[in-house]
Amino acid sequence: MSTPSTPGHERSEPELGAVVGERRHLINLAYRLLGSLAEAEDAVQETYSRWYAMPRQQQEAVASPGAWLTTVAGRVCLDVLGSARARRERYVGAWIPEPLPDRSEWIDGRADGRAESADPADRITLDESVNMAFLVVLEAMTPAERVAFILHDVFRYPFAEVAAIVGRTPAACRQLASSARRRVRAARASAAPSPAAATAAVGGQAALVRQFKQAWESSDIEALVGLLDPNAAMTADGGGLAGAALRPVEGSARIAQYLIHIAAKAPGLALLERTVNGRPGLVAQHAGVTVTVAAFGITGDRVTHIWAVRNPEKLRAWTGTAGAAPAPRPQQ
Numbered sequence: 001m002s003t004p005s006t007p008g009h010e011r012s013e014p015e016l017g018a019v020v021g022e023r024r025h026l027i028n029l030a031y032r033l034l035g036s037l038a039e040a041e042d043a044v045q046e047t048y049s050r051w052y053a054m055p056r057q058q059q060e061a062v063a064s065p066g067a068w069l070t071t072v073a074g075r076v077c078l079d080v081l082g083s084a085r086a087r088r089e090r091y092v093g094a095w096i097p098e099p100l101p102d103r104s105e106w107i108d109g110r111a112d113g114r115a116e117s118a119d120p121a122d123r124i125t126l127d128e129s130v131n132m133a134f135l136v137v138l139e140a141m142t143p144a145e146r147v148a149f150i151l152h153d154v155f156r157y158p159f160a161e162v163a164a165i166v167g168r169t170p171a172a173c174r175q176l177a178s179s180a181r182r183r184v185r186a187a188r189a190s191a192a193p194s195p196a197a198a199t200a201a202v203g204g205q206a207a208l209v210r211q212f213k214q215a216w217e218s219s220d221i222e223a224l225v226g227l228l229d230p231n232a233a234m235t236a237d238g239g240g241l242a243g244a245a246l247r248p249v250e251g252s253a254r255i256a257q258y259l260i261h262i263a264a265k266a267p268g269l270a271l272l273e274r275t276v277n278g279r280p281g282l283v284a285q286h287a288g289v290t291v292t293v294a295a296f297g298i299t300g301d302r303v304t305h306i307w308a309v310r311n312p313e314k315l316r317a318w319t320g321t322a323g324a325a326p327a328p329r330p331q332q
Contacts, residue, residue: 099293101318224256
């Protein structure tokens with residue numbers, strides 16, 4: 001940590017920069033813990049608020065501001081997860097994690113691929129741990145399981161540090177992470193290839209999504225059925241703010257019919273190939289406005305699951321209304 005600044009003056013720039021520089025790490029951590037960019041931004045904002053609310057003397061006594069911020073952010077997210085479970089029980093329809101574009105496609109809140117983002121600190125690093133199928137599995141975990149697993153298995157924090165965040169013993173955190181790991185393995189074994197195989201198959205997945213797009217655009221129901229696994233499922237999230245099936249649509253024929261029905265009800269619907277949570281996906285726009293972002297679960301040469309997010313509150317990064325508030329600055 002840098003030498004403390006003279007009392008009565010603002011914290012030195014290198015010291016302040018080290019604190020603010022943790023923002024991207026905290027956003028990445030909080031999104032994986034919460035599955036919501038909006039909630040992640042709020043959690044990080046709360047973390048910084050607590051830091052700047054501390055007297056200068058207490059701040060200067062913190063040996064590692066980064067570790068302090070991570071600990072507080074983890075605890076804030078743990079509290080949010082506890083209350084979120086109750087809120088999501090009252091949610092209208094299915095709750096799907098907030099979809100994220102690739103940073104090259106997320107431009108000042110617009111997923112159009114024209115230029116580099118103005119604020120890369122607010123962008124999520126896309127990797128296997130933000131794959132939509134992975135995030136959906138995380139939703140089935142208890143808050144403590146999810147926090148212990150993400151901190152240890154994804155961000156490689158030792159269990160002693162995880163214990164300080166979760167408020168359990170290191171041994172208990174080890175058990176929580178082990179339980180979460182079994183959930184992830186079971187989901188992958190039944191619904192998806194290994195991460196290595198999935199990464200190698202991204203090119204094939206992009207081709208499959210393109211074929212799916214073309215079949216949907218041409219209302220070719222036979223082609224759609226052929227691209228879907230017979231036991232495929234489609235889950236939609238409208239949150240009561242946009243029209244969406246309240247229960248999963250199951251079976252290749254029913255999904256194909258449902259998609260053709262949607263296209264018929266919205267003439268002029270434009271489908272765009274985009275990266276959704278690190279994998280090939282589709283964005284549907286009507287009159288130039290993004291109305292749906294679809295992520296795909298793919299096994300082999302068939303689509304096994306479609307997650308269609310229609311809740312406009314979850315499409316901020318795709319519609320030009322995104323933009324996190326900056327980290328709080330110290331009081332003058």
